[in-house]
Amino acid sequence: MQDKILEIRWHGRGGQGVKTAAMLFAEAAFEGGKFIQGFSDYGPERSGAPIQGFTRLSDGPITLHNFITRPDVVVVLDPTLLGNVAVTEGLKPGGKVVVNTAREPAELADTLGVDKEQVFAVDATKISLEVMGRDMPNSPMIGALVKVLGLVELPWVNKTFEKKFGAKSQKVVDANVAAIKRAYDEVRGTAA
């Protein structure tokens, strides 16, 4: 039997770095020794169109090659998707939803159709604007997911950013790492 596979589905809009987040999170897990898959659903590539990214993590080889339709975790990069896109469709019972929003997690439970204990919120847009100077919510959402998931560690994420962007600009790496750390600290659920 194959090892258990953890499945993460990312929702956002074209231009927000959904695909990049799905890939970077997979790469970070790889740094920690996990087997990984990172991919996305390629649509008409319009900026602003709703899109999905996917990450699979496991302790063993992953041979599945299909979209993630029953995710363990859903990450929503754009709060305007709520109520417009069925982001929690197929979410496993007890599965977690991490949303980029200034609102409180409990307020979102009804819209998402899940229990409030399943919802986690972080204002990734605000963090992104304040730390990186532009609205790029994908990096802070990675930080929030690290906290909520507890399976991938921050140093693995930092190492991934260092590897990917270190040669280009240390400033970019530092800003991302700072945004990730802040979202890691600020993400909140109802249980805590």
Added chain:
Amino acid sequence: MAKTGVKTVKVPLAGNDAAAHAMKQVNPDVVAAYPITPQTELMQAFAQFVADGEVDTELITTESEHSAMSACVGAAAAGARTMTATSANGFALMWEVLYIAASLRLPITMAVVNRALSGPINIHCDHSDSMGARDAGWMQMYAENPQEAYDLWLIAIKAAENHDVLLPAMVMYDGFIISHTMEVVEILPDEAVKEYVGPYKPAYAMLLDEKPFTVGPLDFHDYYFEHKRQEIEGTEHAPAALAEAAAEYAKISGRHYGPLESYRADDADVVMVALGSTAGTARYVVDVLREQGKAAGLMKLRTFRPFPNAEVAGALGNAKCVVVCDRVASFGAFGSPTFMEVRSALYEVPERPLVINYVYGLGGRDTGPDLLEQAFAEGFRVAETGEIKQHVGYLGVR
């Protein structure tokens, strides 16, 4: 470090990047290509290697795929190790030149990043592009994942250039599903790849041989047939050349690549046949069904041309029902290509299994475990009742 003692490195790579890495390490003399989704990133990555001086390949950016394959033919005939890549309609535009490459016995190798042929226009995966060219004289191998996209291209080069074969080879991997999916890929060191493919020794080279000769002259009812017979003979030598190339590759990589791969199929009542990325999903489903006590198995077909007839018969002969999945429609035919080949291979098996066909995943239609379980369920029904209700079904169509 691989078990073989070769110092390898594991990196997360999408299929296109894995294939580009293979190209880089081979450092071919000539690459001629035209961009098309989802092959684009492969050629983009390779063009970057050229621009950065990491290879000294002559990269010819042609104005179409017809020209790309024509340039490959010219380069290969001149005596250059030649590679290219394409998808879907670009592949279709190469059509007449594919046959010419094979008939001139030019060991060009090509990655085909599988994509549905228009129309309606679609950028996603099915096998309608490469399956249409199954009689073009090229060797054809389907990769399941980015690792195989890397490995099989290297093996293909060695087999194609074998002087008993001298045929072009294409390595397929599923568009987006593999080309744009990042997985962990084990990369061999540059030196190991260089040593494996070796310096190129063309059998005939227009620009290198001292004795001049003609390539591609008229060939009517006097000799055309004989030349085609020789081409067929080259194809007949291909399985041994592929096996030899794969055996040598196993020595450095630790990975063994036969023409097919059976998974829990020996004692299976129902065996699914699949190519490419779906074979991976099917392997997962086999495990799920085995947990439930159902005797399910998988036969992944890796080499489609030359078709491993005897091996297929041997691998499937004990099953009660064989469920063949085809990511392509063969209009007006009795079932799709893999079904036809598999069913034919089983004709002389003493107690031949019943064989059913499912067409699935056209235009990138997502095919997950649920759909494959449906196909298996019908396979078990057929195995139990001995009755086929429908030879050709459609999986996941509304």
